[in-house]
Amino acid sequence: MKDLKFSKGLVASLMLSAAVLAGCNSGEENASGSEGGGEEEVTVDIFQFKVEFKDQFEDVVALYEEENPNVNIEITTVGGGEDYGAALRSRFASGNEPAIFNIGGPQDVADWKDNLSDLTDTAAAGAALDGTLDGVTVESEVLGLPYNQEGYGFIYNTRLFEEAGIDPASITDFASLEEAVKTLDSKKEELGLESVFAFPGKETWVTGLHLSNTFLAPEFDNNVLTAFDAKTVDFKYADGFKKIVDLQNEYSKQPTVSLDYSQQVEELFSLERVAIIQQGNWAYGSIAGIDPELADNGVGLMPIPVEGIENAGLPVGVPMYWGVNKKADENVVKESKEFLDWLYTSDAGKTAVLEDFKFIPAYEGYDTSKISDPMSKAIYDASESGNTIGWVFMGYPTGWGQDELGANIQKYLSEEASWEEVIDSAKKAWETDRAK
Amino acid sequence: MRTKDLSYWLFLAPVLLALTLVVIVPMLLGVYYSFTTWNGIDTGEFVGFQNYIDLFNDQRFMDSLWFTTKFSIVSVILINLIGLSLALLVTGRVRSSKLLRTTFFMPNLIGGLILGFIWQFIFIKVFASVGEIIGMESLQGWLSTTDTGFWGLVILMSWQMAGYIMVIYIAYLEGMPKELLEASEIDGASSFQRFRYVVFPLVAPAFTVSMFLTLSNTFKLYDQNLSLTGGGPYNSTEMVAMEIFKTAFMQNAFAYAQAKAVIFFVIVAIIALVQVYLNKRKEVEM
Secondary structure (H helix, E strand, O other), X not given: OHHHHHHHHHHHHHXXXXXXXXXXXXXXXXXXXXXXXXXXXXXXXXXXXXXXXXXXXXXXXXXXXXXXXXXXXXXXXXXXXXXXXXHHHHHHHOOOOOOXXXXXXXXXXXXXXXXXXOOOOOHHHHHEOOOOOHHHEEOOEEOOEEOOEEEEEEXXXXXXXXXXXXXXXXXXXXXXXXXXXXXXXXXXXXXXXXXOEOOOOOOHHHHHHHHHHHHHOHHHOOOHHHHHHOOOOOOOOHHHHHHHHHHHHHOEOOOHHHOOHHHHHHHHHOOOOOOEEEEEOOHHHHHHHHOHHHHXXXXXXXXXXXXXXXXXXXXXXXXXXXXXEOOOOHHHHHHHHHHHHHHHHOHHHHHHXXXXXXXXXXXXXXXXXXXOOHHHXXXXXXXXHOOEEOOHHHHOOOOHHHHHHHHHHHHHHOOOOOHHHHHHHHHXXXXXXXXX | OOOOOHHHHHHHXXXXXXXXXXXXXHHHHHHHHOOXXXXXOOOOOEOOOHHHHHHHOOXXXXXXXXXXXXXXXXXXXXXXXXXXXXXXXXXXXXXXXXXXXXXXXXXXXXXXXXXXXXXXXXXXXXXXXXXHHHOOHHXXXXXXXXXXXXXXXXXXHHHHHHHHHHHHHHHHHHOOOHHHHHHHHHOOOOHHHHHHHHHHHHOHHHXXXXXXXXXXXXXXXXXXXXXXOOOOOOOOOOOHHHHHHHHHHOOOOHHHHHHHHHHHHHHHHHHHHHHHHHHHHHOXXX
């Protein structure tokens, strides 16, 4: 009897282990089954970061799959900048490598170089606007294709400017900006304003990346690669930088250190409780979510004035690129390139990029009159006329902009550090990082 | 008891297998990576103890370690105090004790990330509005300074964990033999004496468990930290777990972050073991 019990237990445990192992097995079989199922069928795995356009993107991909029945596209979306990098690394580490994935600036290119195929011969690379491929070109090989263009500056409320009697076109330098801010501040009551600015010190990307970029771009000739190769940073325009930080801070709702994006854009700007915010065209969605009328007709975008430089343009750049995995199957690489070409150069693709994704295209041959929101229009116009400054922050040492400079600006805003200390410590951190 | 024969190991096998695969192997790999220049993509070269040497000169890591220690000490004391008080309250002669127990335990059912955002709203909006109405300047601008960030985290953590710790104390308080309490009452002990000399030693095992849980939980805190303050202002409310995460994923220094994690693991292990050892000595055997 005892023996019987024992063998029962043995059988049970064996079955359990068997079930566990079988579970692993069948999973693998399924995965390989879908790849090798149809002989002609090619599966392209896309691993991308832009959550905002996930649904529209999936619709467009479905359209492509209909046109090309032999291609099966699987999309995985993991949102938010930092999570994406981590998730992508684990995808590669697990061996389940995607065919198409996203890369940011030159640092990403350097990190992933062995996994990126040359895209120079694609039609999309040929159609890309001047300068948009700078950050991803290594030894004349194009390793990435731009998603779109984005830009930022001071977003202002046109109605409030009009009521205060300010002509936005007259703001061309720091002095005239300060003048306008003071006018707005003196009329706060009548305009129903809480303050003139909403300065989001909590968002280190706004201060440490975007704002600093405006003042560092001239130093690096507007070229992200110059910044990426620079061993030191001079902060030639540190004074102008300080003035803009001070102006935004002084005339902002307090405390600025804990003010975040949603407070700035949704609560304060969209409800017309502040007149000017430093943000980019991506804020369109947030503003439209609260007041579509304001987003479509009531806002304008102007450059951030840099003291010492006349008519500094809008900072316009490419936030993210598509890369194609070199280590994928030859067929998969070919189909991946074809898909990206289709997305950015075919008529159906173009329409989707403009009207569904609401992108500011980084390629030529688009009917730009279809761009509806005023900020994107201003950015596209600026990039066409060439009056822009580059996005050099993609070439900052990893983590330097947000974790070093941005955090130190918070320190400055809390009056725990002087401006000189902020700049000095940022310079030092840049040098130590680049000396490695 | 049966000797350790084949079936013993067979029954143990699934657990051992899982533990090896998801805990022991990754940990050994991690220790190995901490001696290299691993960047998350390739292993890189072997650099010996370089990462460990750098780490002891890393002011930011030391700051976060100190901040975490302060936070843990304050939270452990507060959580256990509140937890024990709540437990005494609901095991006493309160009418709605069942309802109260559920209510006190509830915060623990909400995820840390969401709690962080809820409390962020309370600290920034509600505190500011209440402060405005009753005219208390000190309620303005919470989370925008290091001190308010610190206390914000302590309040959030105590609020969340006290209910959980309460449950543990309740279990021990209810399991306490009534005759001992009665005897002390007959002997004329005051209620304080009864608590100090009878109840306290008997619930000592609960202290061991609760202290261990609160200590390791507060030391390893990440999600509440992330959603409540995000380390701000100027990374001054950044705890070790978050600092390590940022080193790895924002500065791309994976091997270096791994070295920090190893050190962190050693510290937490030492503290936890010492604490359990010390508490165990105070327990009484029934």
